[in-house]
Amino acid sequence: MPTLEPIAPALLPWFYKNARALPFRADPTPYHVWVSEIMLQQTRVAAALEHYRRFMQALPTVADLAACGEEQLFKLWEGLGYYSRARNLQKAARIVCETWGGRLPASYEELLRLPGVGEYTAGAIGSIAFGLPVPAVDGNVLRVFSRLYNDPGNIMDPAVKKAFTVRVMEHQPPAAPGDYNQALMELGALVCLPGGAPQCCACPLARLCRARAAGTQLGLPVKTKPKARRVQPITVLLVRGPGGWLLQKRPDTGLLAGLWQPVLFEGALTRAQAAAALADLGVRASLGGALPPAKHVFSHIEWHMAGWYATAAAGTAPAGCAFAGPEQLRAGYALPGAFKVYKALMTGGSQG
Template sequence: MSGPGPIAPALLAWFRQNARALPFRQDPTPYHIWVSEIMLQQTRVAAALEHYRRFMEALPDVPALAACPDEELFKLWEGLGYYSRARNLKKAAQLVCSEYGGQLPASFEELQKLPGVGEYTAGAIASIAFGLPAPAVDGNVLRVFARLYNDGSNIADPAAKRLFTRRVMDQQPADAPGPFNEALMELGALVCLPGGAPLCGECPLADRCLAKAAGTLLELPVKTPPKARRVQPVTVLVARNARGEHLLQKRPETGLLAGLWQPFLFEEKLTLDEALARLAALGLSVSAAPPRPLKPAKHIFSHVEWRMAGWQLEAAGDAPAGCLWASPEEAAGRYALPGAFKAYRPLLTGGR
């Protein structure tokens, strides 16, 4: 298949004029690039920026991250979702401290040995922070190259990804691997958009894009359709005691939202009578005031969709095993409440 010809000169010139002024670009240390790339997995840039700022203020270097208590780490991560990313960051930081003297290794291969660091993240750190020739091929880059080369290969196929990676490296200039990789990411994020929305009039590579010339832009990239998500009913009980504290429940240490805090719930659909009976069996008594229905809410995880409903009620008794009573101040400032429960967070935190 013929190619688009060299793309680096036009792409880098465009990037110099159009690059967003992001904080981790202003000071691209290995630590800053690493944390930012992990945060930006599954998260929009605009949503991650404030988290990045707070994270760096609290944990300015690898040793600080390695020593951070889990509860504090999860609170800093609150709202970003996919909390396994935060766990892997801490595990990797501890490994960097024990094996590399607290400094990320300047090696594409060694970086991939760290928990949570795959080929893409290793390539981003190696090229942007260390100036090493390395690929950083994410979904944005795969989309750009599928269109540039008018290639209908399934980008979920490992062989296709290896082919696109070779093409990226063939195009990458030896003297600017980091800016080249960043420019490709930026082009995919701002111009060569998914679906029916590519902004070809703003693209510095439009005149050499083979898919544009062939009229196949909207057909690319080709990828495997996602599997249907399982729907899981969830019954949420926002229980408050006479001191104005709410019952929080810690999730199991493995599985979905592992180790995080949530309003008391059952991962099944219960009637009010069934829910009250469950509370009574746990030693909690519910006041005579009628429970108030909660507004239904849903949250979509990668493989399951929670459909939540339940009640707000007054209760008394010791917190059951794995639970605690938390004041609105504690719920807002100490315990990490995942974004799955944003519909109910104001009730737990007093609007904080």
């Protein structure tokens, strides 16, 4: 397929005029770019911004991140989801401190070696923070180039993505690789939108876009449909005791590894089964009113949650559990976003 005429002459002026004012763009140090890119994986910019500000205030350097305690790290990450990102971020920070004295390496290959850093993230850090002439191809960029070239290739196919990356680099201006990569991402985020919403009338590349000329932009990009998620019923018990609400720590591996949650059992338990499960856990409690139902969608599974309030008799928390009052829940314990409905009930002090 013939290469389009250069896109940077139209794309970069549009970016300089329309780019969103984001804190990591205002001060694009390698650390700032790295943390922001990890936060923005599978997360909307608006949702990540406040987390980014709090994170940087608490952990302003790579060394601070490397030395941070796990509970503080998870609390700073609370609400962003995909907590393995935070774990890998800290693992990488420790490697950076041990190997490069706390400064990220100005090398695409070395960046790729860090935990949690893939080709896109290494390209974003390398081009934006270090000015390296490397690609940073995410879903936004694939969508833009699929439409620009009216290419029906499946962007989930590694060979197709590789071919798109070659095209991206054919258009990259050597003097401004970081601005170019960011401009493509911004165009995909603000104008060349997914589904039925591309705003072609506002696109600086509309004149060059082959999909627009052919009227095929709504059907692009082509990608494999995701597998249907499995539905998992979950029974939640909000157990109130003399020391506050009872929390469980999840296992160190698997979904939401190492994080805190309300008392939880897989399956849609009856009231009698839930009381028996609590007793097996070592908690003597009486069940109260029903909890509101809630749903949380993970990448591969949906939790459909329901359950009851419960009141525990005096006693210590079982192994792997802890009692926490509303203020501790707000400031100390990180509960995943899956439990936001129930966290609101616990921090609001509701008794059931």
